[in-house]
Amino acid sequence: MSEWHLQADAKFTVGQKSEAGVKPDNEDAIGIRIPDGSLLSNKGAVAIIADGVSAAEAGKEASETCVRNFLYDYYSTPDTWGVKKSTTKVLTALNRWLYGQGRHYIDAGKGYVSTMSCIIFKSQTATIFHVGDSRIYRLRGEEFEQLTRDHTTYISDQQSYLARAMGLDVNLDVDCRTLDIEAGDIFFLSTDGIHDFVKDRDIRNVLKNAINPDQSDLETLCQQLIELALSNNSNDNLSCQIVRVDSLPKQDVNDVTQKLTELPFPPYLDVGMTLDGYKIEKEIHASNRSQLYRVRDTETDKILTMKTPSVNYDDDPAYIERFIMESWIGSRINNPHVVKVVESSRRKSCLYYLTEFVEGITLERWINEHPKPHIEEALYIFEQIVKGVRAFHRKETLHQDLKPGNIMLDRNGEAKIIDFGSCHARGIAEIASPIEQDGILGTAGYSSPETVLEFKSNIRSEVFSLGVILYEMLTGQEPYHGKLNTCRSKSAYMxxxxxxxxxxxxxxxxxxxxxxxxxxxxxxQNRHQDVSELLYEVQHPNPKYKRQNTTALVENNPVVFWQLLSLALFIAFCVALYF
Incomplete structure (x- = not known):
């Protein structure tokens, strides 16, 4: 499958050094990883530095584990995860492992303990994660700034202790900071064996030599800082890293369009035609944005669905990019209630993608055929829909166009969410692109007010969409008398x-x-926090809703209320009379 997004062309010059100094062992650890191609686009470049705590029996092992495991585990997280989620998950697991290993030691505060400072460069943004007293600085022009703060508590001028570190406690409190970066920025990471013995102005003077783009030997500058610290009687391990941002992924629309249009749009397809070994058997759906066909693989005889882009957008890079992203997102979600994207082993001659073929009807048709369904049947289908939506959310992806027309029910009554055209994947959204995307991508009648009015969407926005769907499933009617489609202002909603x-x-x-x-x-803020909470509440009676809605029924429809009450009393009377 083709890469869905643009290849990153960020470039960095780096240098790093680590020495034991006057100590017999070096308990510091350093690491830099700058991957190639799509991995650089999706996950970014990483520089990390760690200082094993000397008072801990396994400080050296802790610092090495922090650096080695982070550089491996971070790049193993899903591409759709954003930097913050990926890093938080990795650091939490890493901290618990270190803390668990440290429990083997009797003395509290000892064992596998290390400081950790890392910076992740993704697109045009740098994200810093920091715990302990190692540091990260930035030199931009003449401005030299410390970007982290030391997690150190001072008892006196001569005595202090580390308040936060990796492996120190089962719960990890990490500083996180995101900032924009520019070409020419120089970042400096160091352990206290250097920055406690070299003044900031002296560090800046050395780093200014890295401003020259022709200066590629940054390890020499690192060595100069180590020697300067040693000359100032540094009594600790000495480690530092220098990262210069040489260029960032800024591409103009013409460059982007050329990359996205390497595959041409498919020709006009009609029943009986064959494309790349797939025979067109039926046109399932066609709109001004795309076409869906039922196709048969002539090699395997398997029935599939083919989605092709509309020629109306063959010169629209935003549309092309989103179409390519559809199959990329779909291929990374594996759930029985989400339609599966099928990877083809054959080389594509044009732009399209394949999914499993679902024999059945849309939920929209099911609602029309079941205006007042059995509650248990409706909730059974709704539970499946929620499980499918949850699979998107676990990949940090929002569907953004949840509606009955995008949900299929197969012949066994199993629900499957289809259409990835409006999906928003957080990890991908962090990548800078010169292409302007459309504002609202979903359907207004199923979109939350914040999505329609502010072009903002989150998990609670999907809760709103599911609420609309369930309302229709149970009643055959649209909520708010179908007027959600026309609301374009806050007052209209109110x-x-x-x-x-x-x-x-x-x-x-x-x-x-x-x-x-x-x-x-x-x-x-008044909705459920996530889709699972909504599902739980529709499956488990909540007395507070019963009290509130009984009152509402008395006020809004007293005739129905008294009829139901009379029926209940009559049944109770008959039961009492019988016994």
Missing amino acids: KLKYTPTYEHNPLVPFWIDGAIQKALSFDP
Whole structure:
């Protein structure tokens, strides 16, 4: 499969040195990794420095583990994960391992303990993660700035202790900071064996020699700083790294368009035609943005679905980039309730992608055929939809166009989410691109107010979409009388009035309606925190919703309320009379 995104062309010049100094052992560890191609685009470049705590029995092992394992584990995280999530997951696991190893030692605060400072360069942004008293500086022109703060507590002028470090406690508190970077920026990482014995102005004077782009021997500058610290009686290990940003991935639209259009758009396809060994059997759907075909693999006789881009956008790089990203995102989600992208071993002659073929109907059609369904059946389907959405969220991806038309029900009644055209993957969104994307990509009637008005979307926005879907499934009606499609201002939303689901379908329990009403709150803070919470509430009665909605029923529809109450009393009377 073709790479979905642009290749990064960030370039760096680096240098690093580490020496034991006057100590018999070097408990510092350093590492830099600058990968190639798409890995540089998706994960970035990393510089990391660690200083094993001398008072700990295994400080050397701790620092080496921090550097070695981080550089391996970070690049093993999914491409769709953002820098912060990837790093947080890795550091949390690493800290717990170090802390667990340190539990073998009797003395508290000893064992596998190390400081750790790392900087990740991705696209036009640098993200710093820091714990302990190693440091990161930046030199930009004449401005020399310390970007980290020491996690040191001073008891007196002569005595201090490390308040935070890797492996010191089961819970890890890491400083995280994100900043924009520019070509020419110079970053300097060091352990306290250097920065405690060399003044900031002297460090800056040495680093100024790295400003010259012709200066490529940055290890010599590192050696100069080590010797300067030793001449100032440094009594600790000495380690430092210099990273110069030589260029950043800035491409103009013409360059981008050329890369994205390496594969041409498919020719006009009709039933009976064959493309790359796939015979067109039926056109499933066609719009001004794309076409879907049922195709048969002439080699395996397997039925698949082929999606092709619309020729209306063959000169639109934003559309092309998003189309390529669709298959990339879909191929990284493996869940029975998400349609599977099928990788082809054959070389493509044009732009398209394949998915499994789902024999069945859309949820939209199912709703039309079941205006007042059995509640258990509707919740069974809804549970599957939520599980599919959760699979997107676990990859830090938002679907952003959840609606009945994008959900298929196969012949066994199993739900599958389709269409990745509006997906937003956080890890990919961090990559800078000169292409301007569309604002709102989903369908207004199923999108949250913040998505429509502010072009902002998060997990709670997807909760809103699921609330709309469940409302329709249970009632056959759109919430807010179908007026969500027309709202384009905050005041328009505030004028809408919620109609309880049980007024359309008396079989809907009060507590399910309460959960749906919460999911459809216009303020995202009033909704469920995630889709799992919404699913739990529609599956488990919550007394608070029953009380609230009984009151609402008395006020909004007293006739129905008294009819239901009379029925309940009559049943109770009959039971009492019988016994």
